[in-house]
Amino acid sequence: MTREDHMEIVKVLNNNVVLATDSDGSQVILTGRGLGFQKSAGQRVDPAKIVEVFTPSTREEYVTLRDFLVNISxxxxxxxxxxxxxxxxxxxxxxxxxxxxxxxxxxxxxxxxxxxxxxxxxxxxxxxxxxxxxxxxxxxxxxxxxxxxxxxxxxxxxxxxxxxxxxxxxxxxTNDLSQTFAMTEVLSQVFEVLESAYGREFPTDDINSARFVTHLRYFFSRAASGQQLAEQPRVQRVGP
CATH class of the missing domain: 1.10.1790.10 (PRD domain)
Known part of the structure; x- marks a missing residue:
């Protein structure tokens, strides 16, 4: 017997999504084609139709998942x-x-x-x-x-x-978020310096800023790992 064999419907959210109880009594949201079709509370879930089992940990997470899943195939x-x-x-x-x-x-x-x-x-x-x-x-x-x-x-x-x-x-x-947070702080300071130097704002959500940020992230990653580019950029000569 699998985990899904013991699940019982608590509420039918639509034909493809149901709220059910797990084998240990906890509530889960199940999605699968026809999972809730002509079903009602108290009936067993058909494990063969289950595509995914979601286990929300809070009321807010349940509402978010419910609203998302009932509107997606x-x-x-x-x-x-x-x-x-x-x-x-x-x-x-x-x-x-x-x-x-x-x-x-x-x-x-x-x-x-x-x-x-x-x-x-x-x-x-x-x-x-x-x-x-x-x-x-x-x-x-x-x-x-x-x-x-x-x-x-x-x-x-x-x-x-x-x-x-x-x-x-x-x-x-990997819980490796410390470098990401540090990089975010440095990027914020870089834009502050640029705005101070040029006396104008630099919108961080446009394409040019996104490209600039990506290049800086690449530089920060190489600096943190001690790696350098394998090839040096070529300098194009202009004129005779």
Missing amino acids: PEYIGVARMIVDAAQAEWQTTFQQALIVALADHLVFAVKRAETGTVTPHPLKGEVSHLFPNEYQMARRSIAMAREVGRLPLSDEDAVAITLHFVNAIAFA
Whole structure:
């Protein structure tokens, strides 16, 4: 008998999402195609239909998950779970379940962009692919899996956003956030110096600032590890 075999429905949220009790009596949110169809409180959950089990720890987390899951197809959750499983196996780690939610949410909007022809090149593709090569390759594999298994028409441009999801998830999984916080503080001070020197504000949310920040993060990472660039930049001669 598995954990799912002992689950009992507490409330049907829609045809694909139910609130249930776990084997130890704790409440969980389950998602799966047809999981709540013609079901009512007190009935057993069909374990074969369960795509994902979410265990909210607070009332606020329950409300957030509930509102998200009732408005998303369980197929997106399934593809996100497949991607997370592959990434965990690749890096021999365990990610927080929030990564599944973040990836599923990204997949929904990525498919909409692809279907409406509104995909645009990501401005940080070059920087991100060089700064996080392993995560970027995993993101490309994720897109291939989503296309082949989930039949989702994702664009190659989605690799950048998925890469950044992995980067954040790895930081939380390893509890290695101190350098990130320190880097954030230094970046804030850099912009203060620039604004003081040039006498104007530099919006941190535009493309130019994003590129600048990415280059600084790359520099900070190399400085912290004591690594230098393998190749020196070429100086182009101008004139005779």
